Amino acid sequence: MKSLTDIVSESFIWGVGITRPKAGKERLAAYYITGVLAATILGVLGAFLFVITRF
Structure with a gap:
């Protein structure tokens, strides 16, 4: 089984x-x-959460 x-x-x-x-x-x-890929997904999620908490 592959990891x-x-x-x-x-x-x-x-x-x-x-x-x-x-x-x-x-x-x-x-x-x-x-x-x-994980860092990119976390970065996009962080930016999204930042934007929705500011408006």
């Missing part, structure tokens, strides 16, 4: 079309991609 980071990474590689990481670097790439 969540592997599934997110593979989906991102197929969906966005980025180049596959080099052999041996898959785990690091999976953590990086998952981290960037």
Whole structure:
């Protein structure tokens, strides 16, 4: 069974079309991609909450 980071990474590689990481670097790439996506989602959510609490 694949881990969540592997599934997110593979989906991102197929969906966005980025180049596959080099052999041996898959785990690091999976953590990086998952981290960037999580940070982006949290940033958008934070901006949304900031805007709705100000108006």
